[in-house]
Amino acid sequence: MTPLPLSDVRLDSRSNRGTFLDLALLVVGSSAVLIALILWFDNAQGGLTGNGVFKSLELTPWVVDPAHAPLYPSNYLFYPIYGALCRLLDLLGVFAGDPRRQLTILNAASASLCTGVAYLLARAMTGDRIIGLLTGAFHLATSHVMFLAIVNEDIMPSYTVMFAAMALAAVWFAHPSAARVAAVAVLFSTGWLFEWRLMFPTLPAMLAALWFCEPRLKRRIAWIALFLACMLATTAVVAMAWHGHTGAVGPFDLIWTGKAVRSVWAGFTWAKVGYLWDGIVAYLLGTGVTTFDWLPGWDIWRFVTTFLLVGIAFVASSMLWPTRDEGRARALLAVFGVTFLAGEVFNLYSQPQDPQMQINVMAWVTPAWALVLLAARRRWPARGLAAMAAATVALFAYNVWSIAPLRGLDSKWRNAIERLEHESDPARTVFLLHDFDWTMVYASLHWGTAEPGIAGLGPAPQALPKFKWIGFTGDVLRHPDWSAERHVESLRRQIDRALALGYEVIVVRLWDIPEAQLLTETGMVADAARLGALQRMLRTDFAARPAAVDPVAGSLYRLQPAAGR
Structure with missing residues (x-):
């Protein structure tokens, strides 16, 4: 050769x-x-x-x-x-x-x-x-x-x-x-x-x-x-x-x-x-x-x-x-x-x-x-x-x-965030989101970035930060050394606190997402047992009332404590 x-x-x-x-x-x-x-x-x-x-x-x-x-x-x-x-x-x-x-x-x-x-x-x-x-x-x-x-x-x-x-x-x-x-x-x-x-x-x-x-x-x-x-x-x-x-x-x-x-x-x-x-x-x-x-x-x-x-x-x-x-x-x-x-x-x-x-x-x-x-x-x-x-x-x-x-997701998501603002007053709403969800990304772009969590929030309504949200796996990302039980308890406590402060808690897409899909989207940072525990807590301790179905963001639900809690 x-x-x-x-x-x-x-x-x-x-x-x-x-x-x-x-x-x-x-x-x-x-x-x-x-x-x-x-x-x-x-x-x-x-x-x-x-x-x-x-x-x-x-x-x-x-x-x-x-x-x-x-x-x-x-x-x-x-x-x-x-x-x-x-x-x-x-x-x-x-x-x-x-x-x-x-x-x-x-x-x-x-x-x-x-x-x-x-x-x-x-x-x-x-x-x-x-x-x-x-x-x-x-x-x-x-x-x-x-x-x-x-x-x-x-x-x-x-x-x-x-x-x-x-x-x-x-x-x-x-x-x-x-x-x-x-x-x-x-x-x-x-x-x-x-x-x-x-x-x-x-x-x-x-x-x-x-x-x-x-x-x-x-x-x-x-x-x-x-x-x-x-x-x-x-x-x-x-x-x-x-x-x-x-x-x-x-x-x-x-x-x-x-x-x-x-x-x-x-x-x-x-x-x-x-x-x-x-x-x-x-x-x-x-x-x-x-x-x-x-x-x-x-x-x-x-x-x-x-x-x-x-x-x-x-x-x-x-x-x-x-x-x-x-x-x-x-x-x-x-x-x-x-x-x-x-x-x-x-x-x-x-x-x-x-x-x-x-x-x-x-x-x-x-x-x-x-x-x-x-x-x-x-x-x-x-x-x-x-x-x-x-x-x-x-x-x-x-x-x-x-x-x-x-193609076209920038324009589609700009319109979706406008619809989301029309459906839920940001001053009175805390969103529960998957931390890798595009709702979080584009809300951060159009409303301003904010760290997940409710530690700094006062009673509703509160204008700033405009984007207030709880990350479904927020503590998993920030505290990988915590036990699954501690992650579950932290998520429950954040949702309860937001409701106690008078905010509506709107969960985007997470409520009806299949467990297999949730694992696919989050498997790099959390195992199936941890994700399953978080999802079971959400569905056991809270009730969800349909709020809207957005063609881009997905299903929106309003959370309330489950009966008997």
């Missing part, structure tokens, strides 16, 4: 001009496609989590008053840089004054740059312009990348910088030098300073690449020491740049922020193995089709996507095998392979189904696809790439179709 030209490619001035033209077309074209999707989708939240609402609220001070805005150690560079970019969008009149939607535009621009990085990596691996273009297009078409590029989650800028660092390491670490190691270390550190947790899957991968690509022991140790020193120096420079600012911390506090380490999300459970499988396969294909009625018990989405990913990995491995003793293959395998292995172990400890947790870990699929394209071109020179191009178009179309049911 012909060896791969990885890291041995030399481009003349004419090839350089072609590369720059390709990059311009990819970045501009990708931006146009993604912005068109944003406008069509009309759903800045995306339908997975409400993180974007709360990130945009934390971002707003960096837009309106950056001198006094607080820094957050786990996202140290994200808020200052995105705040400055939002101010630029304000000047351009792009969603002016609305950081929640401006985030989607900035994420689209970031993903477009990442498409260019995928092109450059594939071009360096194969020396083939068409393969580079098709690899960039494929990267954008994968479900997680496309989806996170058009919503307001905060991972895309960090991922883009980290992917660039990984791509550069995969090429340069084949033949490391002081300048190359230092440059990759600085870029890598910049990436995780946007989002701290991205350090963990890729740091061991970078060190492994330096170890396996350098045959001399002393040089191995020297390269690793240089990488770590440059990482620490970059962190120190960033810490010094913000010294004295509100929320500023030192370099060692940036290296270890402890984000979510002791939260309810942390810990290994067998249930997370299933969530891990979901997260891996969802990287490639969205969930537009999961089952067919005429194939009972056959989960078409998980099994077919698993087959596709295994096939991509097999073909890519067969292409790399002849060069397994060379630095270029070792660097590629170490950087992307170790990131995948370390990342999935890390994900099993946290939230393995979350696209934000999988996007950087599954980055191996893009260079693997470049090798699939190379194999197809060698086997079927013209028809092979044409078929792969058609597959990429089909992948993109399928993933867009998969999110179509979520």
